[in-house]
Amino acid sequence: MASDSRPLLYSFYRSSCSWRVRLALSIKGIAYDTKSINLLTEENKTKEYKQIQPFGAIPAFVDDINEDNTPLIESAAIIEYLDETRPENPLLPKDPRERAIVRSLVYAIAMGIQPICSIRVLKFIGKDNEEEWTKHFMSEGFAAFEKLLQRTAGKYAFGDTITMADLFLVPQFFNGLRFGVDMTAYPIMSRINSTLEQLEAFKAAHPTRQPDCPPELRQ
Amino acid sequence: MASDSRPLLYSFYRSSCSWRVRLALSIKGIAYDTKSINLLTEENKTKEYKQIQPFGAIPAFVDDINEDNTPLIESAAIIEYLDETRPENPLLPKDPRERAIVRSLVYAIAMGIQPICSIRVLKFIGKDNEEEWTKHFMSEGFAAFEKLLQRTAGKYAFGDTITMADLFLVPQFFNGLRFGVDMTAYPIMSRINSTLEQLEAFKAAHPTRQPDCPPELRQ
Structure with missing residues (x-):
C-alpha cells in the first residue's frame, strides 16, 4: 500500500504500459514510490499481486489522496485520473x-x-x-x-x-x-x-x- | 458529410465498436443519421471511405455542432466526446x-x-x-x-x-x-x-x- 506521503506505482521498467504512467507522473512533477513487479519472473502472477490487480497486469496505482486505497488499474484510466486530480501541465486540451x-x-x-x-x-x-x-x-x-x-x-x-x-x-x-x-x-x-x-x-x-x-x- | 441538422454515424450493424457509439447516442436521446459501411464487402477499404477514416476502421462520427466536420474516430473517444458535449444522462461519474x-x-x-x-x-x-x-x-x-x-x-x-x-x-x-x-x-x-x-x-x-x-x- 502507499506510504503515508506519496502515491505508489506498481511498475516494471520495460513494460510500455508502466512507462506511459511514469511519463504522466514525470510531466506533472508528482513524486511517487515505485514497487517493481517483474514480468519476466511472473511476479505479476503471484497471489499477493493478484490481490492488488485481480488479473495480474501492470501498472497499478495507489494514490495517497484517497481514503479507499484499492489500486487503480489500466494505464489510460490512471493517466486520465492524474489529469483530473492534478490539473497542472494538462495532458488533454480543453475543447x-x-x-x-x-x-x-x-x-x-x-x-x-x-x-x-x-x-x-x-x-x-x-x-x-x-x-x-x-x-x-x-x-x-x-x-x-x-x-x-x-x-x-x-x-x-x-x-x-x-x-x-x-x-x-x-x-x-x-x-x-x-x-x-x-x-x-x-x-x-x-x-x-x-x-x-x-x-x-x-x-x-x-x-x-x-x-x-x-x-x-x-x- | 453530416446533414444540416443531425450528426452522422458511419456504422455497420454488427460491428461491436459501432454498437458502442449507437448505445451512447441512444441513451442520450441524440437523433442522428447513419451511413452504413459494410465490413464484409470491404466498403471500409474504398478510397472514398479512407478520406473519412484514414485507415478504414468504423465507426466514424461527424457532429453537426462543429464547424470543422472532419470525422471523429475511435469508439471510446467518440463516446467521451458525446458525454462532454451532451451532459444529459452522463456516462461517467463525477468523482x-x-x-x-x-x-x-x-x-x-x-x-x-x-x-x-x-x-x-x-x-x-x-x-x-x-x-x-x-x-x-x-x-x-x-x-x-x-x-x-x-x-x-x-x-x-x-x-x-x-x-x-x-x-x-x-x-x-x-x-x-x-x-x-x-x-x-x-x-x-x-x-x-x-x-x-x-x-x-x-x-x-x-x-x-x-x-x-x-x-x-x-x-
Whole structure:
C-alpha cells in the first residue's frame, strides 16, 4: 500500500504500459514510490499481486489522496485520473473536439497496436512466429498512426503542446525498434519521438533510468 | 458529410465498436443519421471511405455542432466526446476515482479483449485457428472482467447507474456468444447483460434493429 506521503506505482521498467504512467507522473512533477513487479519472473502472477490487480497486469496505482486505497488499474484510466486530480501541465486540451482527437491518437496505439503485440499474445503465438506477427501488426498500426499524425501533428503528436498522445507514442516507438520494425517508414512519428526524447521529463521516465532496470542496461 | 441538422454515424450493424457509439447516442436521446459501411464487402477499404477514416476502421462520427466536420474516430473517444458535449444522462461519474474505475472496466474490454479478437487479427490467424484463438482470448478477458465486476457491479457494471462500461459490456457479451464462449461462466456479466437488454435504449441500438441489418436477421 502507499506510504503515508506519496502515491505508489506498481511498475516494471520495460513494460510500455508502466512507462506511459511514469511519463504522466514525470510531466506533472508528482513524486511517487515505485514497487517493481517483474514480468519476466511472473511476479505479476503471484497471489499477493493478484490481490492488488485481480488479473495480474501492470501498472497499478495507489494514490495517497484517497481514503479507499484499492489500486487503480489500466494505464489510460490512471493517466486520465492524474489529469483530473492534478490539473497542472494538462495532458488533454480543453475543447471537447480536440480532446476526442487526442484520445483517438491514444487509442490508435493503446487499442490498435499494443494489445495485439502484448506479452500474453506473443506467448500464445510462440517464439517461431513472434517476429512475423509483431512486424505485421506493428507496421499496420504505425502506418495508421502516421496517417493520423499527418492531420494532427505539430511539434508533438497534437499541435505544439505535449498531450496524452505523446505518452503513448514514445513507449510504442521503442517497442517498434525492439522488434526490428523499420521506424524510418514513419517520419512524423520518428521526428516527434526524437524531440520528446530530449526532454528531461521523458528521460526520467525511460526504462533505462528505472531502479529495477538491470545494471548492465542502466544509463 | 453530416446533414444540416443531425450528426452522422458511419456504422455497420454488427460491428461491436459501432454498437458502442449507437448505445451512447441512444441513451442520450441524440437523433442522428447513419451511413452504413459494410465490413464484409470491404466498403471500409474504398478510397472514398479512407478520406473519412484514414485507415478504414468504423465507426466514424461527424457532429453537426462543429464547424470543422472532419470525422471523429475511435469508439471510446467518440463516446467521451458525446458525454462532454451532451451532459444529459452522463456516462461517467463525477468523482475522478470513480471515473477511473469505470474507464478501467471500459479498457478491460476495449484494450483487453476486442482488439485481439478483431476481424483484422482473425483474418491473419486464419479460419482453421479462429475458434481456438477467440475462445482462448475471450475467455481470458471475460474472466478478468468478471473479477473487476466483483468489485464494482451493482445493478449495472458500476453501481446502479448506467455508465460507459455498460456500453462496452453488451456488444462484447454478444460476440462471446457468437464465438461459442460459455458465457454462463461469467455470472455477474451475464446478469447485467440480461438487465440491460430489457431497456428500450439498448434494444434500439441492437444490431438486429439497424437499417443495414439483412432482412432475415431483423427484429
